[in-house]
Amino acid sequence: EAGxxxxxxxxxxxxxxxxxxxxxxxxxxxxxxxxxxxxxxxxQFLLWYDEGEERNRGNFPPRFSGRQFPNYSSExxxxxxxxxxxxxxxxxxxxxxxxxxxxxxxxxxxxxT
Amino acid sequence: KNQVEQSPxxxxxxxxxxxxxxxxxxxxxxxxxxxxxxxxxxxxxxLTIMTFSENTKSNGRYTATLDADxxxxxxxxxxxxxxxxxxxxxxxxxxxxxxxxYFGRGTQLTVxx
Numbered sequence: 406e407a408g409x410x411x412x413x414x415x416x417x418x419x420x421x422x423x424x425x426x427x428x429x430x431x432x433x434x435x436x437x438x439x440x441x442x443x444x445x446x447x448x449q450f451l452l453w454y455d456e457g458e459e460r461n462r463g464n465f466p467p468r469f470s471g472r473q474f475p476n477y478s479s480e481x482x483x484x485x486x487x488x489x490x491x492x493x494x495x496x497x498x499x500x501x502x503x504x505x506x507x508x509x510x511x512x513x514x515x516x517x518t
Numbered sequence: 519k520n521q522v523e524q525s526p527x528x529x530x531x532x533x534x535x536x537x538x539x540x541x542x543x544x545x546x547x548x549x550x551x552x553x554x555x556x557x558x559x560x561x562x563x564x565l566t567i568m569t570f571s572e573n574t575k576s577n578g579r580y581t582a583t584l585d586a587d588x589x590x591x592x593x594x595x596x597x598x599x600x601x602x603x604x605x606x607x608x609x610x611x612x613x614x615x616x617x618x619x620y621f622g623r624g625t626q627l628t629v630x631x
Contacts, residue, residue, distance in 0.1 A: 409561070438619075447522075447607070447623040448562075461618050495561050507619070509554075509561030 407432070409498050409510035417516045418486050426481040426513045430498030436460075437479040438499070438507060439471060443492040451494075454479055455501075486517045520545040522610050524622035532630050535598055539625045541591040541608030549611040553582050553593045556605045556624065565593070565606075598629045 410429045418424050430437050439451040450463040454473035468484040477498075483490055493514050497507040522543045531537050543551070550569045554562035566575045566582040568591075574583050579596045595602055605624040612620070 440621075445623075448619075448621040450618050450620075453618065463618075493559070497561075506564060506567065509563070511561050512559070514559070 409496055409508055411494075411496050411510040411513050413513060414511070415514045415516070417518065419518050420486055420488060422486050424483045424486060424490075424515055426483075426494050426496075426515070428479045428481070428496030428498075428510060430477050430479070430496075431500075431508055434498035434500050434508075435477055436499045436501065437473055437477065438497040439479070439481050440495045440497065441465075441492045442495060442512075443489070448495065452481070483515070488517050491515060491517045520610075520612060520620050522608055522620050522622040524606075524608050524625050526625060527623070528626040528628070530628045530630060531598055533598060533600055536594065536596050537598060537627065539593045539595075539606050539608075539627070541593070541622055543589050543591070543608070543610045543620070543622075545610040545612045545620050547613045548586060548589070549613040551582075551584055551591050551611075552609045552619075553580070553591075554607045554609060556607055558604070562607055595627075598627075600629050600631060603627060603629045 412427045436455040440448040442448045453461040457473050471481040473479045493512045495512045496510045499507045525540045552567040553565040556562040568584045570586040581594045584591045607624040608622040610620045
């Protein structure tokens, strides 16, 4: 069974540009979570989507947004990129909203120059 | 404020030795606590998950303990191997914040031959 996949693996953008990151959950999983892991810091919760709806949001500005598609895959969009947005962005999926276990993808390394 | 604190920040041990990592949390009301292993540049992989009614859980050479009264957990690694070199992250879920996880910054473990 395929795990959570993310694309691209690496992304390099310049300040002010927009970045789009993609995530495909494990087959059968309806919930997708996005996390930011900046260098030397712990994972910070960004967004949670379930059944196409945004269910919860972390303490990030509105320029971080996303969506979940009917096939449960998800996009994370970051507008007006800033240098401090450089980080590893991790996507996780789970079977249903109340399940304990979240399975993580390999991440997208975003570098803003 | 919901927080998860881990210690030590980093640890170096010799192959074959045991070690114990600590986690203190303030997340309330508590739902469950997980330990993840994260190799550099990769997504976290779950090691154990415990609810408030469980006080110990093992996964091979990894044994996690939980004291829900003092809000403390530990991860004990027995007979360490070079492949154990990674970041070990303590993650807590709260009952009132469905879908949202609170992450510690991790303990960076290095195992030397």
